[in-house]
Amino acid sequence: MSAAGAGAGLDAAWVESLGWWFHPLTALLVALDAPVPPVPSELLVIGSGALAQVGTVGLFPSLLATWLGCWAGDAGLYALFRYRLTGLLDRASWGQRIHRGILKLLDKAGPAPGYASLFVLRFVSGGRTASMAAAGIAGIPWRPFLALSGSGSAVWSVYMVGLGWFTGGATGLPFWASALVGMALGTLAGLVIAGVIAVRRRSKEG
Template sequence: MDLANADTWGATIYFWIIPIVLGDAIFPPVPSEMLVITGGALSAEGRANVLLVGLLAAFASWIGDVVVFQLFKRRLSHVLDRWRWGRKFHSGIHAAIAKAGRSTTYGAIIGVRFIPGGRLATSAAAGIADVTTRAFSFCAALGGILWATWLVGLGYFTGSATKLPFWASSLIGVAVGLVIGALVGMIVTRRRGSRSPVDEPADEARPDAAP
């Protein structure tokens, strides 16, 4: 299978989007961004439908976020601790939360997904903090749409502008996306507001908290 040949992909790109984007919600190293950008680049060559690529990516992003959110909201994450790989994964989630910073607003649920590991970190943190399912689902859906639109558009634009083979356009798009995504993520995570809807209610647990 020649992955550098656009004819090899054909409709295959549609079948890969959902499992890869879903997998990225749980295991960030899965290259979902690369795949979605590639879908956009293929669309620029007329090899894929840009709207369908975007819809599939947004839907899979939303489903993956909701699964992680519910896992932690229902306190089912302890199931992971039964296995060695699960303990490492569980530890990695908390490390991702610490690295991404405490989500300060509902906007962070939308925006932090643009940095590596951001989807996993904010979905898990929101579940731990008991953010309402309705609010999280709405933010995750909006974030998924923006995320998919940005990546598909990036692939489509680089493919149309450079006229390079789709794989070269994809690599350029990934490089640009990583830089801009990191900047957006830094801005989002550094914003500090009043009471965070994603922060854990630590005040109630503090013995010196005011009554």
């Protein structure tokens, strides 16, 4: 058996051992990634694309789980700040750390983002957290928020799962290795987007 075939076999065995929890776990981690950006949800999201490429999991369930998790996480973080419920976080030491982390990201993000940022900033490291919290603080109405968050989540899901699909097909590596390659490519793309946003912001300020 080739190395690629052995890797695919291990991937299949791992997912089968996890059972039907694979997609719900992915959705949960993606949702938690909104208030806690260090949560490694991208590993499972991009990995699900690599697994779908070899037929270990379904492509549509992978996209659906990622989209629903992303949209739910966006809405939860937005509501937390819109209705000033952050005091709930401050009741526990871990919640206080999460709250401080979100505030630091808000400070780095600069002025309150506009509607377009709800769509774009999710592709930048920490941008999703900052934009959703800022939207809640600014009191952006629910209807445009849900529309932009939902569409942005859908595009992000296709992008991230697609990274796994294409890196898995191109490299033939196990899903976790393909996910790491995809994460590296996604990080580079995020840096480019962050650079473009920074240049545009400086030009407006100038």
